[in-house]
Structure formats: structure tokens, C-alpha cells
Amino acid sequence: MLNWLRRPKYGSIERRDTPAGLWTKCPKCGALITTKELERNLKVCPKCGFHHRLTAEERLAVTLDENSFEETDAHLISGDPLRFEGYPEKLAEAHEKSGNPDAAIVGFGTIEGYRTAIGALDFPFMGGSMGSVVGEKITRIAERAVEAHLPLVVFSASGGARMQEGALSLMQLAKTSAAIARLHDARLPYLSVMCDPTTGGVTASFAFLGDVILAEPGALIGFAGRRVIEQTIRRKLPDNFQAAEFCLEHGLIDMVVPRPELRATLARLLRFFGAPRVAATPPIATAGPAEATSTAVTATAGSEDV
Amino acid sequence: MVTVLPERDREAEARAAALERQLAEVQREIAVHRPRAEKDGAEADVLRALEARAAELREALMQMPIAWNAVALARHPQRPKAQEFLAALIDDFTELHGDRLFRDDPAIAAGVGWCEGRPVVAIAPYKGKDTRENIAHNFGMPYPEGYRKALRVMKLAEKFGYPVLSIVDTPAAFPGDAAEERGQAEAIARNIQEMTRLRTPILVVITGEGGSGGALAIAVGDVVLMLENAIYTVIPPEGCAAILWRDATRAREAAAALRLTAADLAALEIVDEIVPEPRGGAHMDPDRAFATVRDALRRHLTALDAIPIDDLVRRRYDKYRRMGYYEERP
Numbered sequence: 001m002l003n004w005l006r007r008p009k010y011g012s013i014e015r016r017d018t019p020a021g022l023w024t025k026c027p028k029c030g031a032l033i034t035t036k037e038l039e040r041n042l043k044v045c046p047k048c049g050f051h052h053r054l055t056a057e058e059r060l061a062v063t064l065d066e067n068s069f070e071e072t073d074a075h076l077i078s079g080d081p082l083r084f085e086g087y088p089e090k091l092a093e094a095h096e097k098s099g100n101p102d103a104a105i106v107g108f109g110t111i112e113g114y115r116t117a118i119g120a121l122d123f124p125f126m127g128g129s130m131g132s133v134v135g136e137k138i139t140r141i142a143e144r145a146v147e148a149h150l151p152l153v154v155f156s157a158s159g160g161a162r163m164q165e166g167a168l169s170l171m172q173l174a175k176t177s178a179a180i181a182r183l184h185d186a187r188l189p190y191l192s193v194m195c196d197p198t199t200g201g202v203t204a205s206f207a208f209l210g211d212v213i214l215a216e217p218g219a220l221i222g223f224a225g226r227r228v229i230e231q232t233i234r235r236k237l238p239d240n241f242q243a244a245e246f247c248l249e250h251g252l253i254d255m256v257v258p259r260p261e262l263r264a265t266l267a268r269l270l271r272f273f274g275a276p277r278v279a280a281t282p283p284i285a286t287a288g289p290a291e292a293t294s295t296a297v298t299a300t301a302g303s304e305d306v
Numbered sequence: 307m308v309t310v311l312p313e314r315d316r317e318a319e320a321r322a323a324a325l326e327r328q329l330a331e332v333q334r335e336i337a338v339h340r341p342r343a344e345k346d347g348a349e350a351d352v353l354r355a356l357e358a359r360a361a362e363l364r365e366a367l368m369q370m371p372i373a374w375n376a377v378a379l380a381r382h383p384q385r386p387k388a389q390e391f392l393a394a395l396i397d398d399f400t401e402l403h404g405d406r407l408f409r410d411d412p413a414i415a416a417g418v419g420w421c422e423g424r425p426v427v428a429i430a431p432y433k434g435k436d437t438r439e440n441i442a443h444n445f446g447m448p449y450p451e452g453y454r455k456a457l458r459v460m461k462l463a464e465k466f467g468y469p470v471l472s473i474v475d476t477p478a479a480f481p482g483d484a485a486e487e488r489g490q491a492e493a494i495a496r497n498i499q500e501m502t503r504l505r506t507p508i509l510v511v512i513t514g515e516g517g518s519g520g521a522l523a524i525a526v527g528d529v530v531l532m533l534e535n536a537i538y539t540v541i542p543p544e545g546c547a548a549i550l551w552r553d554a555t556r557a558r559e560a561a562a563a564l565r566l567t568a569a570d571l572a573a574l575e576i577v578d579e580i581v582p583e584p585r586g587g588a589h590m591d592p593d594r595a596f597a598t599v600r601d602a603l604r605r606h607l608t609a610l611d612a613i614p615i616d617d618l619v620r621r622r623y624d625k626y627r628r629m630g631y632y633e634e635r636p
């Protein structure tokens with residue numbers, strides 16, 4: 001199901017098909033950086049540290065050990081249960097644009113050798129919105145984690161519930177939350193990572209139910225949208241409102257972790273909570289985040305071609 | 307898994323839209339003639355005829371099978387409020403206050419009482435009957451502390467094995483900065499999760515507005531009843547129209563597209579039973595509306611009694627597990 005040709009190499013975000021002469025402008029500091037350099041830097045601006053959004057595939061690629069990902073439930077496809085005008089066209093367009101059948105990729109893999117169930121939402125696919133397919137995939141991977149007695153790591157990036165599936169989308173909040181409860185009952189760790197942006201229905205379900213909740217710097221995290229809140233309270237909100245750092249300060253999440261340190265942080269937590277280690281991987285240095293990661297990336301990114 | 311809903315009755319929607327336009331035109335004429343009618347007898351006759359015509363059109367519109375009628379009735383200012391349902395269904399209600407963490411949220415009431423002769427724990431968002439009351443109860447839009455209070459009393463119900471009765475009528479969880487700072491999303495997520503595994507029966511009655519996650523946070527249950535003209539939606543029709551067409555005034559179309567009526571929700575297997583309302587809506591005869599809900603509750607309370615708790619919790623999981631619609635292509 002995945003578009004393997006467009007897929008980046010594991011342990012790296014660098015795409016083989018990125019032309020050398022391409023430049024990307026940082027939306028935060030305005031610096032022009034070659035796209036190649038940005039990809040090599042895990043899409044973190046080397047000038048100001050701005051974290052560019054990653055697709056679900058890129059997310060898995062920078063998180064998992066090379067060649068370790070086994071996708072599950074790739075064949076789930078959205079229908080149009082409400083006969084909602086324009087929805088099938090929107091789905092087709094999103095599929096075309098992202099190469100994915102819907103807004104979540106789930107499966108199993110290893111992080112620094114620690115085996116885990118894993119899921120990532122794909123923001124480019126209709127804003128990472130949760131309809132029946134996303135809800136079902138998260139539920140299935142949680143259930144599979146229980147069966148396999150493995151931890152679960154989920155990367156969220158979503159605008160919320162998918163309007164075009166009406167109340168069925170809303171019910172995915174209940175379905176996924178119930179499945180996460182089973183993980184807790186089985187005393188298996190669930191690590192939730194909130195990426196930019198994680199809002200609405202996804203926050204009001206599995207994203208906020210992690211044993212440990214991590215977030216990337218600057219990620220927008222919140223239930224209600226800024227505009228709706230401003231209209232309701234008739235006041236302008238501060239710039240940092242609902243930013244990951246704001247959430248940390250208000251006690252809503254456990255930590256804000258820069259992308260270059262995320263893989264090592266997850267591995268450390270997985271190890272602590274007793275995830276099985278199935279393979280030895282090259283050690284990752286702990287000093288100097290950006291430097292350390294580029295070393296690690298070089299070490300793990302081979303000539304993998306799937 | 308559910309099947310795809312049947313096509314909407316677009317012909318009825320078009321006829322309703324035509325009636326709407328005629329009604330708007332008659333109302334414009336009424337506005338023109340009203341000031342003249344005071345002095346002029348002939349003008350007064352014209353005005354009477356126009357008003358009769360408007361009433362006729364309104365009645366015809368009400369008979370149309372369109373989603374907007376449910377939206378209008380669910381939000382009708384005279385519609386019995388959740389607290390009135392609570393007062394009618396629960397005897398000797400003792401309200402309990404506060405989440406033990408921050409404050410007592412006036413947008414949601416929780417407490418203990420007797421329903422059909424048995425002890426229950428009850429939850430109901432609080433909408434006001436007038437502006438002053440509405441402001442005092444924040445228009446029935448809870449803060450995180452409201453949801454945490456609800457969860458606290460649900461845990462109390464679990465401790466004693468008493469059923470939870472949740473009466474749902476809320477437009478939304480309150481979208482405010484303080485609500486976000488105190489973890490609105492976490493509070494909703496926590497409630498939803500705990501309700502999926504609470505070891506005591508949960509009965510839910512959606513009496514008015516079921517507004518998205520803010521409603522679901524008190525609406526996961528073994529039995530979910532929905533009044534005939536209540537609505538239950540992932541996004542308010544105005545918000546949906548604003549996103550889809552950048553035009554909040556097209557809420558009527560959005561209401562139709564969202565499939566938010568009791569009949570739609572029953573077809574999607576999200577609600578278990580539709581509770582019929584008196585002709586013209588629950589506000590036309592509140593006592594009859596209360597009695598109908600009471601009958602349904604009695605029946606379900608008895609049925610739930612017979613189910614061992616382990617089976618009940620497993621059945622609840624399976625019920626929500628099935629919700630959704632997708633295709634699997636190898």
C-alpha cells in the first residue's frame with residue numbers, strides 16, 4: 001500500500017529523489033536552506049531550530065531502526081457512510097497527494113533494538129483527521145500490542161475528528177480510548193508523542209491517554225481552535241498559547257523533546273518499561289543533540305532499498 | 307459494522323428551501339404592513355391574511371423531513387432542559403459538588419437519587435431558562451472540572467454498583483483559554499476511557515444537543531437513548547458550513563450533510579433507541595416527554611440488571627469496537 005518509491009530511507013529522512021538544487025525557506029526565521037540539508041537535519045531548521053512537519057512515513061523512518069518496520073492493516077480504506085458531498089473526491093485527492101490510503105500508518109518495529117507496536121498519523125492526508133479508518137487502525141494496533149505483549153508508541157498529528165464521517169468519527173474517540181484502556185489493563189506501556197499540530201478529537205482520546213506524553217518543540221496542542229476561543233472569550237490569545245511548551249508549563253504533558261533526541265528518549269523509556277530488546281543496534285551518543293543524531297543516522301542509514 | 311446511509315431526501319430539502327424563501331418574503335411584507343395596520347382597517351386585514359399565511363408556511367415547514375427541524379427543536383428555548391428531565395426522573399435528588407481539584411462547575415450537575423425505586427447516580431449539564439441563568443451555567447458548556455466532577459460521581463456509582471444515568475444536552479465543551487490550560491482534552495479523554503470500562507451499568511439519554519466530544523465525555527453507555535428531535539454531531543452545523551463553504555449561514559445544508567438526527571444516529575448504530583416526542587416537540591407537552599423517557603428507562607434498567615458485570619463491560623467494549631465504516635481490500 002505504501003508508495004515505496006517515494007519512501008525515504010530508514011534512519012534518515014533524506015529522499016533519494018530530492019533534486020540537489022532545491023531550496024526550502026524556513027517559515028520561522030526565513031533562512032533559505034537546501035532541501036537536502038534540511039532533510040539531513042531531520043527537517044529541523046539548522047538556523048533557528050524550527051521543526052518542520054513530517055509525514056507519517058518520514059516519522060517512522062526517523063524513529064525506527066532500519067528495515068525493522070512491518071506494516072499491519074495497510075488495506076483499510078475509507079468508505080462514504082454518510083454520502084457526504086465531495087468526500088470521495090477529497091479522499092482520492094488526499095490519496096494522490098500523500099500516496100497513503102488514509103491518515104494513519106501502523107505496525108511493528110524496533111527503536112534502538114527495542115520492539116514496539118507503533119502508529120503515526122499523516123497530517124498531509126486530510127489534516128490527519130480521524131475517521132473510521134484512523135480509529136480502526138489505532139484500535140487494531142493497540143489490540144495487537146496487547147496480543148503480542150508489546151508497548152505502543154503513537155505519533156499524533158491531526159486537526160481532529162473527520163467531519164465527513166459525522167458522528168461515526170466522534171465514536172472513534174470511544175473506540176480508540178477503550179482499546180488503550182486494554183493496554184493499560186495488560187500493564188503495557190503506551191507512549192504518546194504529539195507533533196505539530198495535535199488538536200480536537202485526537203487530543204480528546206488516545207493522544208492524551210499516554211502513560212508518558214511527549215511533544216515536539218513548538219507543536220500546537222489543544223482541544224478547541226484558537227479562533228473559536230478568541231471569538232468566545234473576546235480577547236486575543238498570547239502567541240505561545242497551546243504550544244507544547246505552554247502545555248508543559250500547565251502540567252498537561254511530560255516533556256518537550258527536540259526531534260534529534262526523540263529516538264533516544266523513546267528507546268530509554270521503552271527500556272525502562274521493559275520492552276523486549278530484539279537486536280543490538282549501534283549506540284547513539286547522548287551529547288550534542290543535532291551532532292549526535294547525524295552520527296546515529298549515518299550509522300543506521302545504509303544502502304537500504306526496499 | 308454499519309451500512310452506508312440511504313441517500314438524503316434532496317427533493318424534500320429543495321421543497322423546504324422553497325418554503326423558507328416564501329416565508330422570508332411573507333415576513334418582509336408583514337414588516338411593511340404592520341406599522342400601517344394600526345390606523346388603516348384595510349391594512350389590518352392584509353396583515354391578518356399575511357400572518358395566517360406565515361403560520362401556514364411555518365406549519366408546512368415543520369412537517370418536512372429535514373434535519374434542520376431537529377436542530378431548531380433541539381435548541382428550542384422552551385425545550386425541557388436536562389435539569390428538568392433530571393427533576394422529573396429522579397426522586398430525592400441530592401446534588402454533589404466539585405471535582406476536588408479546582409472548583410465546582412455550574413455547567414454540569416451531578417448527584418445521587420432514586421429512579422424507579424432504585425438508587426442511581428445522575429449527571430446533567432445545566433442550561434438556563436433565561437439569559438441570566440444561561441450565563442450563570444455557562445450555557446451548558448462544561449469546563450474540565452465539570453467533566454472531572456462527573457467522573458468522580460461515576461466512580462462513586464461504581465463503588466456501590468449503582469447505575470449511572472447521564473442526561474445529555476450540551477452544545478459543546480467550553481472553548482476557552484482557562485479550559486485549555488486546565489486540560490479540557492485530557493478531561494474528556496479520561497471520561498470517555500473510564501466510561502468504556504466503568505464496572506456498573508451506564509444509561510444515557512440525549513435529550514437536546516449532543517455537541518461533539520463535550521457530549522461524548524458523559525455519553526458512553528450500555529444503553530444510549532435519544533429523543534426523537536435531539537441532535538448528536540461531531541461539529542455544529544454552523545462550524546461545518548464555515549469550514550466547507552466558508553459560510554456559517556449555510557448551516558441548514560451542513561445539518562443535512564452531517565446526518566445528526568436521531569433516525570440517522572440509530573441507523574448508524576450509535577444510539578440504541580429513539581424515544582418518541584409529543585407532536586411538535588417535547589416542549590409542547592413536557593410531562594408526556596418525561597413519562598416516555600421514564601418508561602424506556604424502567605425497561606432498560608430491568609434488562610441491565612440481568613447482565614453480570616463482566617459481561618456488561620465486555621458487551622460495552624464490543625459495542626463501541628464495532629462503530630465505524632471502512633472497507634478492507636486485500
Ligand SMILES: [Zn+2]
Binds near residue numbers: 031048
Ligand atoms: Zn529557521
